[in-house]
Amino acid sequence: MxxxxxxxxxxxxxxxxxxxxxxxxxxxxxxxxxxxxxxxxxxxxxxxxxxxxxxxxxxxxxxxxxxxxxxxxxxxxxxxxxxxxxxxxxxxxxxxxxxxxxxxxxxxxxxxxxxxxxxxxxxxxxxxxxxxxxxxxxxxxxxxxxxxxxxxxxxxxxxxxxxxxxxxxxxxxxxxxxxxxxxxxxxxxxxxxxxxxxxxxxxxxxxxxxxxxxARQSTEALIGAITGTLGRPRLLVLGRYDGEGRLRYAGKTTEVSPAAARQLSNQLTAAEPGTHPWEGARFSSGWGTRDALDTTLIVPDQVAEVSVDTAQDRGVWRHPVRLARLRLDMPVDDVLSF
Structure with a gap:
């Protein structure tokens, strides 16, 4: 047959x-x-x-x-x-x-x-x-x-x-x-x-x-850029320093809550032109897509505690992570490096 x-x-x-x-x-x-x-x-x-x-x-x-x-x-x-x-x-x-x-x-x-x-x-x-x-x-x-x-x-x-x-x-x-x-x-x-x-x-x-x-775990990363505005951040673009002191992209968050956005708006500072290590960089809106996020670069001096799953590619979280809170008590140097 x-x-x-x-x-x-x-x-x-x-x-x-x-x-x-x-x-x-x-x-x-x-x-x-x-x-x-x-x-x-x-x-x-x-x-x-x-x-x-x-x-x-x-x-x-x-x-x-x-x-x-x-x-x-x-x-x-x-x-x-x-x-x-x-x-x-x-x-x-x-x-x-x-x-x-x-x-x-x-x-x-x-x-x-x-x-x-x-x-x-x-x-x-x-x-x-x-x-x-x-x-x-x-x-x-x-x-x-x-x-x-x-x-x-x-x-x-x-x-x-x-x-x-x-x-x-x-x-x-x-x-x-x-x-x-x-x-x-x-x-x-x-x-x-x-x-x-x-x-x-x-x-x-x-x-x-x-x-x-x-499975999820808590960890920390630096806020290197945002979508939305300084007054109302929506997504956070996260980074970590590598062994040579370069700030490397680590992932992005889901949309932050209104309460978290209010706290962030009081802590984030826009980077001056020509001063940010991600100047000219483009960040994908999703894994495997070419659509780029419209971002504002931020002075990377704020630490975010985030909840992540285990899906990584060379240190980059492939799925959007969740913001747990700002770690105002944590120095930038204490964040894990690549």
Whole structure:
């Protein structure tokens, strides 16, 4: 029977999504009980195994882009997969020290020159951590409850004896275990938190039906620029000094509260032209976008205490951070450096 008649899934397929929350919910938060998977700091991908001998292996990003040509190591490993399989998971790469490297992943994901693609594949091997299955043997299983899809996924890994780069995502139904993961596993680079899924939930493409909980910590940074006005700052652009005394961009905050804006307006001073180390710099409005923020440079003499998650790229927080308070008691020199 041809793939078309059997109803094979074809890219692009929207992945199911998650809404953020602060803590792991109780068992009644999602219908029929909870499962909790580790949340990874990589690229969300759907992996489509060949639907016939010699057919193409396809790797689709969350936005629907096909990037399998940039990952020849995964193309070679697709021989392990049965035909007509679609996996949902996280694409990660490791550096020479064996740690997850988001910057290297980005370079691999955008590089198309064949020789460079092969060089990067050798230096930064790729892995897919699978946490759901959408199709098996050409038959979609998205309508099945999550607990049944998870059983299928575990059976697939055991029955096929799949080996890296195909990796099964750890999952638990014990909230205490998930809380321990938040406390301990998130100290490892590349692990962000947990994703909570209803055991009875079907897979709904594009729907934010899951819940994600990121591990957070408090730290400090310097305020180097703002959006809005001195009288009503909106976002803070943060920096830290490196070992050579240069103020480097570290991230930006979410919009600050009116109360925090009033306090900031009494403490911030606009930098004189030609005096700020970020003179002429442009700051992106979002990760991976080219839209620039309209900023006012600030004398970097104020310390902000912020709440951050674990997603970083070479010291830069990839997700917006939250302002906790101004640290008027902390000298600039006490802020951690890059």
């Amino acid at each position: 041809s793939p078309e008649k059997r109803g094979y899934l074809r890219p692009p397929v929207e992945p199911m999504l998650a809404s953020a929350r602060e803590t792991i919910p109780g068992a009644g938060a999602l219908r029929g009980g909870l499962a909790m998977d580790l949340k990874w700091d990589g690229y969300r991908v759907l992996a489509f195994s060949p639907d016939r001998p010699g057919g193409p292996f396809l790797l689709q990003t969350r936005r629907g882009t096909l990037i399998q040509d940039r990952f020849p190591d995964l193309l070679a490993a697709a021989a392990q997969l049965p035909p007509g399989l679609v996996l949902d998971g996280e694409l990660l790469v490791l550096n020479s020290e064996g740690t997850m490297d988001f910057g290297a992943l980005q370079r691999r994901a955008v590089t198309t020159a064949p020789r460079t693609v092969q060089t990067l594949a050798s230096a930064y091997p790729a892995y897919v951590v699978a946490f759901d299955v959408l199709q098996i043997d050409g038959q979609p299983v998205m309508a099945e409850p999550y607990e049944q899809r998870r059983d299928r996924l575990e059976g697939l890994f055991a029955g096929r004896a799949l080996t890296p780069p195909w990796t099964l995502c750890p999952s638990t139904r014990d909230p205490e275990v998930a809380r321990e993961w938040l406390e301990t596993w998130t100290r490892t680079s590349g692990v962000e938190g947990v994703v909570c899924k209803g055991l009875k939930q079907p897979y709904k493409p594009g729907v934010r039906g899951w819940l994600k909980v990121r």
